Amino acid sequence: MTKPYYGQLEEEKVFKDPVHRYIHVRDELIWALIGTKEFQRLRRVRQLGTTYMTFHGAEHTRFNHSLGVYEITRRILDVFHGRPHWNGEERLLALSAALLHDVGHGPFSHSFEKVFDTDHEEWTRQIILGDTEVHDVLANVSPDFPQAVADVIEKTYSNKLVTSIISSQIDADRMDYLQRDAYYTGVSYGHFDMERILRVMRPMEDQVAIKQSGMHAVEDYIMSRYQMYWQVYFHPVTRSGEVILTKIFMRAKELYEQGYAFKHEPKHFYSFFNGKGSLDDYLRLDEAITLYYFQIWQEEEDRILSDLCVRFCNRKLFKYVEFNPNLQMNDWLVLQDLFRKADLNPDYYLVVDSSSDLPYDFYRPGEEEERLPIHLIMPNGKLRELSRQSDVVEAISGKNEPIINSIFRLIA
Numbered sequence: 001m002t003k004p005y006y007g008q009l010e011e012e013k014v015f016k017d018p019v020h021r022y023i024h025v026r027d028e029l030i031w032a033l034i035g036t037k038e039f040q041r042l043r044r045v046r047q048l049g050t051t052y053m054t055f056h057g058a059e060h061t062r063f064n065h066s067l068g069v070y071e072i073t074r075r076i077l078d079v080f081h082g083r084p085h086w087n088g089e090e091r092l093l094a095l096s097a098a099l100l101h102d103v104g105h106g107p108f109s110h111s112f113e114k115v116f117d118t119d120h121e122e123w124t125r126q127i128i129l130g131d132t133e134v135h136d137v138l139a140n141v142s143p144d145f146p147q148a149v150a151d152v153i154e155k156t157y158s159n160k161l162v163t164s165i166i167s168s169q170i171d172a173d174r175m176d177y178l179q180r181d182a183y184y185t186g187v188s189y190g191h192f193d194m195e196r197i198l199r200v201m202r203p204m205e206d207q208v209a210i211k212q213s214g215m216h217a218v219e220d221y222i223m224s225r226y227q228m229y230w231q232v233y234f235h236p237v238t239r240s241g242e243v244i245l246t247k248i249f250m251r252a253k254e255l256y257e258q259g260y261a262f263k264h265e266p267k268h269f270y271s272f273f274n275g276k277g278s279l280d281d282y283l284r285l286d287e288a289i290t291l292y293y294f295q296i297w298q299e300e301e302d303r304i305l306s307d308l309c310v311r312f313c314n315r316k317l318f319k320y321v322e323f324n325p326n327l328q329m330n331d332w333l334v335l336q337d338l339f340r341k342a343d344l345n346p347d348y349y350l351v352v353d354s355s356s357d358l359p360y361d362f363y364r365p366g367e368e369e370e371r372l373p374i375h376l377i378m379p380n381g382k383l384r385e386l387s388r389q390s391d392v393v394e395a396i397s398g399k400n401e402p403i404i405n406s407i408f409r410l411i412a
Contacts, residue, residue: 006092006141015067019180023071029092029141030070033099036133037283042066042103044286048181049108050241051232053315055185062102068176069166073098075198076165076172076208085161086203093145094162096138097152098172103127103134106282107290111242115249116272118282125150126279160206160372168207168372169360170197170218178224181232189227192220202377209375209383218374219392226359226396234355236406240317243408244308247348248294251305264296304348318408323352325405335409354405360387360397 007028015023025031033039042063051058073094080086104124106112113119127134128150138146151157155167166172175194182190200214210218232238252266256273268289271277297309311317325332332352339346360374374386387397 017064017068017071019068019176019183020071023067024074027092027095029137030095030099032137032140033096033134034067036137038103038127038132038134039063039066039100041283041286042105044288045105045107045109046287047177048184048233049110049238050245051181051185051235051238053241053317054235054237055187055232057184057186058181060180060184062105065177065180066099066102068180069101069172070095070099072172072175072194072198073165076201079198079201080203083203085205087159090159090162092141093148093152094165096145096149097162098166100124100128100134100149101153101166101173107285107287108242108245111246111249114246115253116277117275118272118277121154123279123282124153127283128153130279132279132283161203161208164207164372168374170208170210170221170374174225175221178221178228181228182224185232187228187232189231190224192224193217194221197221204375204377204383207372207375209377210386212376212378212384212389215376215386215390218386219390222360222393222396229359236320237317239353239355239406240320240408241312241315243318243351243353244312247351248297248305248308248312251302251308251348252293252297255302255305260302263300264293266293268293304345308348318349318351320406320408323405325352339409349409351408352405353408360393 008026009028009031013025013031015025017023025034040063043061045062046052046058047060047062047065048058077086077091077094081088101124102120104120104122104127106118106120106123109120128138128146129135135146138149148157152163152166155163157163164171175197178190178192179194182188196214196217197210200211200217202209202211252269253273255262256266256270266273268281268285271281291313294309294313297305298313300306300309323332335350336346339350344350375383376386376389378384387394
C-alpha cells in the first residue's frame with residue numbers, strides 16, 4: 001500500500017529562489033506534488049508568454065511562480081497559526097491549492113486559449129480530478145481531497161478564507177507574480193514591502209484582512225500592480241508578439257480545415273484543430289513543442305503561415321499606432337482596402353487590439369462578478385473598506401483605466 005502524503009519530511013527541502021531567497025518544503029505531500037510530471041511540465045511554460053521579446057530577462061516559468069505562490073502561502077499560514085478563524089486542519093489544502101493553481105496553463109496560454117476556445121482553469125480542474133499523477137498524490141490524503149483542492153482554485157470552496165489567501169485583491173498569487181515579473185524584466189515598478197504586509201495579515205471569518213497600521217504597505221502594493229500592468233504587461237511590443245502568435249495558430253487551424261498538406265504535419269495540434277483535445281493531448285504540449293513547429297513552419301509553402309513564423313522566430317514584429325475606433329473607423333476601412341490592394345490579407349496583417357486594467361475595485365450590490373474588497377482592521381476591531389480609508393486607493397478604485405486601442409500592422 002502506498003504511504004499517504006500527510007507527514008513531514010525527515011529533512012526540510014529548500015529551493016534557492018531569487019525573489020524569496022529560499023522556498024521551504026517540509027510536507028511530504030508538497031514534495032510529492034512537485035515531483036509529478038504534470039507539475040514538472042510547468043518548467044517548459046513561460047510565466048509571461050511573449051514578454052521576453054520586450055524584456056529579454058523574462059524567461060522565468062510557471063514552475064518558478066507556482067513555487068513562489070506556495071512559499072508566500074506557507075508564510076501567511078505561519079502568521080495565521082493559532083489565531084481565531086483559522087482552522088489548522090486546512091493548512092495542507094491551502095498549500096496544495098497554492099502550488100497547483102496554475103498547473104493547467106498551456107504554451108503561450110492566453111493566445112492558445114483564444115484560438116482554440118479552451119480555458120486553463122478547466123484544464124487545471126481536469127489535472128487535479130483526472131487520471132494523473134497529481135490526482136493520485138492528492139487522493140492519498142483522502143478520497144475527497146482532490147475535489148476540495150479543485151474547489152479552492154475554482155473559488156467554490158465553502159470556506160472563503162482559504163480561497164482568499166490564493167485568489168483575492170491581495171493574495172499570494174499577485175504578491176508573487178508582481179515581484180517575480182519585476183525581477184526578471186529588470187524594472188523597479190513591482191517592488192513593495194511584502195514582509196510588512198504578511199506581518200499585518202489576519203484571518204477573518206470569510207477573508208484575509210489587514211491591520212490598519214499596514215495600510216501604507218498595501219497602498220504601495222496596489223500602485224506596484226498599477227505600474228506593472230501599464231509598463232510591462234500591456235507593453236505594445238509584447239502585445240505585437242501576442243498578435244502574431246495568435247495569427248499563427250489561426251492560420252494553421254484554417255489551413256488544416258481547408259485540407260492543406262503541411263510539409264511538417266502538426267500532429268500535436270490536430271485534436272485541438274478539431275475541437276476535441278484530450279487531457280493527454282494537452283499535457284503533451286509545452287512551449288518547446290510549440291516553438292519547434294513555428295521553427296519548421298517557416299519552410300511551409302503557405303506564404304502567410306511561413307511569413308508569420310519567420311516574424312515570430314526572428315522578432316520581426318508588427319508596428320503599432322494608437323487608435324480610437326469612435327473617431328477613426330473610416331481610417332480602419334481605408335487601411336483594410338489598401339492592404340488588400342497590396343496583396344496583404346488584412347485578417348492576418350491588420351489587427352485592432354486593446355488593453356485595460358482595474359487596479360483595485362470594491363463590490364457593488366447587483367453586479368454579476370463579486371469583487372471582494374480589501375478590508376482594514378481598525379483599532380476598535382471593526383472592518384473598513386480600504387478605499388474609504390486611503391486617499392491614494394480611493395483615487396483609482398472602481399475606475400477602469402481608458403482602454404488603449406492599437407492597430408498592429410505590417411510595415412514593409
